Amino acid sequence: MTRPINPFSPSFGVSPPVLAGRRSALSDFETVFGNARSPSNATLIWGLRGTGKTVLLNAFEDRAAAHGWLTVSSAAAKPSGLLDDIFRKASRCLADFEAEHGRPQRRVVSGFSVGGVGVQTESAPQVGTPPAAQHDLESTLEVLGDALAERGVGLLITIDELHAAPVDEIRQFGSIFQLVSRRPERPIAFAGAALPELEDRLMAGEAATFLQRCHRHEIGNLSISEAEVALRQPVVEAGGQIDDAVLQLAADASGGQPYLIQLVGADMWDECADPVAGIAAEEVERAVARSIEKFGAHVYAPVWRRLSDLDKRFLVAMLDDAGSSAIADIGARWQHSSRSLSRYRQRLLSAGLVTSVGHGRVAFVDDAARSHVARQAAAEGWVESE
Ligand SMILES: Nc1ncnc2c1ncn2[C@@H]1O[C@H](COP(=O)(O)OP(=O)(O)OP(=O)(O)O)[C@@H](O)[C@H]1O
Numbered sequence: 128m129t130r131p132i133n134p135f136s137p138s139f140g141v142s143p144p145v146l147a148g149r150r151s152a153l154s155d156f157e158t159v160f161g162n163a164r165s166p167s168n169a170t171l172i173w174g175l176r177g178t179g180k181t182v183l184l185n186a187f188e189d190r191a192a193a194h195g196w197l198t199v200s201s202a203a204a205k206p207s208g209l210l211d212d213i214f215r216k217a218s219r220c221l222a223d224f225e226a227e228h229g230r231p232q233r234r235v236v237s238g239f240s241v242g243g244v245g246v247q248t249e250s251a252p253q254v255g256t257p258p259a260a261q262h263d264l265e266s267t268l269e270v271l272g273d274a275l276a277e278r279g280v281g282l283l284i285t286i287d288e289l290h291a292a293p294v295d296e297i298r299q300f301g302s303i304f305q306l307v308s309r310r311p312e313r314p315i316a317f318a319g320a321a322l323p324e325l326e327d328r329l330m331a332g333e334a335a336t337f338l339q340r341c342h343r344h345e346i347g348n349l350s351i352s353e354a355e356v357a358l359r360q361p362v363v364e365a366g367g368q369i370d371d372a373v374l375q376l377a378a379d380a381s382g383g384q385p386y387l388i389q390l391v392g393a394d395m396w397d398e399c400a401d402p403v404a405g406i407a408a409e410e411v412e413r414a415v416a417r418s419i420e421k422f423g424a425h426v427y428a429p430v431w432r433r434l435s436d437l438d439k440r441f442l443v444a445m446l447d448d449a450g451s452s453a454i455a456d457i458g459a460r461w462q463h464s465s466r467s468l469s470r471y472r473q474r475l476l477s478a479g480l481v482t483s484v485g486h487g488r489v490a491f492v493d494d495a496a497r498s499h500v501a502r503q504a505a506a507e508g509w510v511e512s513e
């Protein structure tokens with residue numbers, strides 16, 4: 128018999144075979160389709176690397192499509208600029224809509240002629256055209272939103288990686304979105320995703336008003352029982368078997384971290400001699416060791432690369448303690464003004480490398496973070512390698 132294909136998806140941005148948990152985010156978002164005044168009309172998903180922000184946005188888009196809504200989806204790390212990208216995609220949507228349903232009947236005039244922007248009759252502009260003026264985007268969204276509303280549906284705009292966007296672009300997008308979505312008879316919703324570092328950089332600044340008004344879902348690790356569902360169901364659906372004790376071993380090792388769940392799932396499948404006969408405990412143990420190493424390389428390596436020397440020294444000072452570290456001890460070992468300790472502590476908390484454990488103490492978020500820091504610190508000469 129041929130071996131069934133590995134059912135797991137250990138890749139960023141690729142939807143898992145089973146999207147475990149996330150019920151409140153999904154059910155809140157569902158309210159958007161029946162109520163244009165739903166607070167979830169503008170939603171922000173918040174979470175560390177690999178927690179499943181992109182795949183949750185994908186799930187929102189799937190829900191939107193199931194309700195007949197159109198989606199314009201963008202990611203903030205666009206060289207051409209965020210607004211230009213959204214404008215281009217919205218124009219394409221409008222052109223496709225017109226090709227299918229004819230030109231929208233109703234025209235919305237917001238201080239200038241919609242006909243004048245040319246988006247009603249032309250197909251999408253070519254790459255390399257100058258950035259869209261604010262009015263172009265605003266009027267395109269209005270025309271598209273009204274045309275969709277006439278057919279009883281709406282428009283969802285998603286922006287992934289919002290933390291990578293220049294403040295100005297977020298501010299401009301926020302003001303356009305607020306203008307075009309303020310009328311309930313024109314349902315236009317927004318869902319964005321960002322790393323927590325957005326908070327430090329933007330929430331306090333001028334882009335804040337729009338982002339602060341968004342309905343926020345902070346997503347983190349799944350519960351161990353959700354991790355069990357995410358691991359068991361794909362195995363069973365692919366024709367494999369795993370018994371409860373072995374499943375629990377795999378779920379516990381993942382700690383409920385969504386990306387690690389997919390890595391452990393994929394590796395245990397590959398390690399297993401015959402998944403149809405059943406996955407064995409030793410196979411899971413071998414898989415976990417491989418998965419944790421990959422997790423460190425894929426999740427913590429990019430974080431480490433972006434740290435300053437002082438951030439790194441802070442982390443290196445933590446390695447002396449087997450468990451958690453007292454901030455005061457780190458201060459003593461850090462060789463830098465202890466007045467700035469709390470600022471660096473905060474930076475490392477939002478980078479997702481450390482977590483606060485009780486008053487005045489921090490710890491590495493997980494074993495993968497500690498071992499990645501230890502390895503890099505030795506490789507770069509921050510500590511004597513053993
Ligand atoms: N709810 C879930 N259940 C099971 N697996 C999940 C879940 N959410 C995400 N995953 C898996 O976790 C991995 C990371 O997901 P995703 O790329 O969405 O994370 P992210 O938060 O967008 O990461 P980044 O911050 O790096 O962009 C993927 O392999 C995905 O399939």
Ligand SMILES: [Mg+2]
Binds near residue numbers: 139140180181182
């Ligand atoms: Mg992502």
